[in-house]
Amino acid sequence: MDEAASRGGTAPSDGIDPLDGLRAPQDPDCDVFLTGTVFLDIIFTGLDSAPVRGTESWARGMGSSPGGVANMATALARLGLHTSLAAAFGDDHYGEYCWDALEHGEGIDLSMSHTVPGWHSPVTVSMAYEGERTMVSHGHEAPPPVLVPGTSWAGGGAGSAGPAAGAAPPDAGTAFPCCPPRARAAIASLTPGHGEPWVAAAARNGARIFADIGWDETGRWDLDALVDLEHCQAFLPNAEEAMRYTRTDCPRAAAHALAERVPLAVVTLGAEGAYAVDAATGASAEVPAIEVEALDPTGAGDVFVAGFVTGTLADWPLADRLAFAGLTAALSVQEFGGSLSAPDWDEIAAWWQRVRTFPDQDPAALRRYAFLENLLPATARPWPLRRAVPTIGFRHPA
Numbered sequence: 001m002d003e004a005a006s007r008g009g010t011a012p013s014d015g016i017d018p019l020d021g022l023r024a025p026q027d028p029d030c031d032v033f034l035t036g037t038v039f040l041d042i043i044f045t046g047l048d049s050a051p052v053r054g055t056e057s058w059a060r061g062m063g064s065s066p067g068g069v070a071n072m073a074t075a076l077a078r079l080g081l082h083t084s085l086a087a088a089f090g091d092d093h094y095g096e097y098c099w100d101a102l103e104h105g106e107g108i109d110l111s112m113s114h115t116v117p118g119w120h121s122p123v124t125v126s127m128a129y130e131g132e133r134t135m136v137s138h139g140h141e142a143p144p145p146v147l148v149p150g151t152s153w154a155g156g157g158a159g160s161a162g163p164a165a166g167a168a169p170p171d172a173g174t175a176f177p178c179c180p181p182r183a184r185a186a187i188a189s190l191t192p193g194h195g196e197p198w199v200a201a202a203a204r205n206g207a208r209i210f211a212d213i214g215w216d217e218t219g220r221w222d223l224d225a226l227v228d229l230e231h232c233q234a235f236l237p238n239a240e241e242a243m244r245y246t247r248t249d250c251p252r253a254a255a256h257a258l259a260e261r262v263p264l265a266v267v268t269l270g271a272e273g274a275y276a277v278d279a280a281t282g283a284s285a286e287v288p289a290i291e292v293e294a295l296d297p298t299g300a301g302d303v304f305v306a307g308f309v310t311g312t313l314a315d316w317p318l319a320d321r322l323a324f325a326g327l328t329a330a331l332s333v334q335e336f337g338g339s340l341s342a343p344d345w346d347e348i349a350a351w352w353q354r355v356r357t358f359p360d361q362d363p364a365a366l367r368r369y370a371f372l373e374n375l376l377p378a379t380a381r382p383w384p385l386r387r388a389v390p391t392i393g394f395r396h397p398a
Helices: 069-078 093-105 197-204 227-231 239-246 251-258 300-313 318-332 345-355 363-368 370-374
Strands: 030-035 038-045 061-068 083-086 088-090 114-116 123-129 132-138 183-190 208-213 232-235 264-268 274-278 284-287
Touching (some): 030 069, 030 300, 038 069, 038 093, 061 069, 061 093, 069 093, 069 300, 088 093, 183 227, 183 232, 183 300, 197 208, 197 227, 208 227, 208 300, 227 232, 239 251, 239 264, 251 264, 251 274, 251 284, 264 300, 274 318, 284 318, 300 318, 318 345, 318 370, 363 370
Parallel strands (some): 030 083, 030 183, 038 123, 088 114, 183 208, 208 232
Antiparallel strands (some): 038 061, 274 284
């Protein structure tokens, strides 16, 4: 079996519901809604160095998995959250593979997604070496899923009959979804100068909006240009982004400045961990990162957000949410790939069982994760875990 294709693909939550005891009959079926572009990720591993111009390099391992927004959706589903994804899928074998892996392999609800005839799947090839990765991508802009107010998109998978009766077919020129499902939370990626109607609609419908941000290519770094920030419950930039947006020279000061604009500001500090400020209570929390040997950071930010959303919906204390998010991200970078590396509860339980056996373990560090005791099963499978996932090409796995 390929090195990078040796994990993932188990039952999404391994039987653990982080919201157990909090669910009520009137609650929405969907815990988290998100939307974006699904890529097919092909990951080459076992490279000793970067490819040299004019030469051929052979990798010792290779894996494939859905990428892009699928990294976040997979991380959420593996933590036991009922996840709904609205995305366009290519009308090709890659699209069919990604749809099947997400819907059947991870248990993600794709009822608001659709397949676009004649549109091929975006592809990213990632080469992991020396703890970093280099990526090459190709694709055309994804036609958005189309939703008419008051209706929902019901079709789209490979072999599907297509949209529900009476629904209009997808049109690449139509606006983005304006009727997301009722959900406890939604995850958005903010774009300077551009708002998404579905974000405001989701917020009005009771969803708590968690948002991240990418690099501002305009160089303006203007918070007022983040149109949908006003709808956000939590904003999770990295340290550099936070300092640029707040004109501060300290990520912790940046978090406090952001807390004047959003109820909850979370600033990731890379190898130093994360810092958060709750504007409602004035409380702040900082949790250091777990030291690990990082093989591939692809998708680690998505896994961090998924862990933080899980803890927030479960009403954990702020410091526990940061610790859990950092733990899940640390577990993910020890494996290759984006969605391939997202941990599930089995892996978290195995880590917790193993880390307590170290004779020189810092008691204070162990107490930081003691909240896991009431969440995890009494026994766990041995560490490290390897969970099989098929790579493209095997129709009948052994």
